[in-house]
Amino acid sequence: xxxxxxxxxxxxxxxxxxxxxxxxxxxxxxxxxxxxxxxxxxxxxxxxxxxxxxxxxxxxxxxxxxxxxxxxxxxxxxxxxxxxxxxxxxxxxxxxxxxxxxxxxxxxxxxxxxxxxxxxxxxxxxxxxxxxxxxxxxxxxxxxxxxxxxxxxxxxxxxxxxxxxxxxxxxxxxxxxxxxxxxxx
Numbered sequence: 001x002x003x004x005x006x007x008x009x010x011x012x013x014x015x016x017x018x019x020x021x022x023x024x025x026x027x028x029x030x031x032x033x034x035x036x037x038x039x040x041x042x043x044x045x046x047x048x049x050x051x052x053x054x055x056x057x058x059x060x061x062x063x064x065x066x067x068x069x070x071x072x073x074x075x076x077x078x079x080x081x082x083x084x085x086x087x088x089x090x091x092x093x094x095x096x097x098x099x100x101x102x103x104x105x106x107x108x109x110x111x112x113x114x115x116x117x118x119x120x121x122x123x124x125x126x127x128x129x130x131x132x133x134x135x136x137x138x139x140x141x142x143x144x145x146x147x148x149x150x151x152x153x154x155x156x157x158x159x160x161x162x163x164x165x166x167x168x169x170x171x172x173x174x175x176x177x178x179x180x181x182x183x184x185x
Contacts, residue, residue: 037159043165064177076114076165097148104141
């Protein structure tokens with residue numbers, strides 16, 4: 001498969017896997033202030049390098065990231081943990097508008113929380129406090145406002161590879177927010 005970033009800033013793919021990313025993620029239709037982006041991650045395909053998980057599903061500029069939901073579709077096996085975060089839509093990890101935060105949504109999310117089919121975890125932040133209380137796997141971007149449009153990245157945290165596992169991650173956000181939780185304008 002070949003790829004390039006054209007002069008309009010669009011990431012172009014050609015070849016056999018051209019349409020694959022459109023099938024693994026998306027933004028389900030919703031009404032109201034809260035929008036959702038969801039992505040399916042095959043844990044056994046992760047490496048230790050942060051990898052963009054989908055080329056078309058994004059979080060917009062000025063979006064308040066309200067919560068993260070993780071549902072286990074296939075039980076995780078062998079691996080230790082994953083990081084899940086954001087990178088600027090330009091794919092530049094040190095873009096002037098937004099510096100990549102590879103564990104900004106999930107930080108060292110451990111295998112034990114993905115070990116049973118149907119297992120569900122909700123991570124949310126209100127006024128800087130994690131819910132559920134004591135949660136250490138929630139990334140620092142939950143409860144914050146994005147400064148640029150972003151793509152999702154994911155990696156495993158150690159050299160120990162997952163031998164199985166598939167999860168659905170939902171990122172709930174409020175578009176066009178001006179401040180995060182507990183912050184006044």
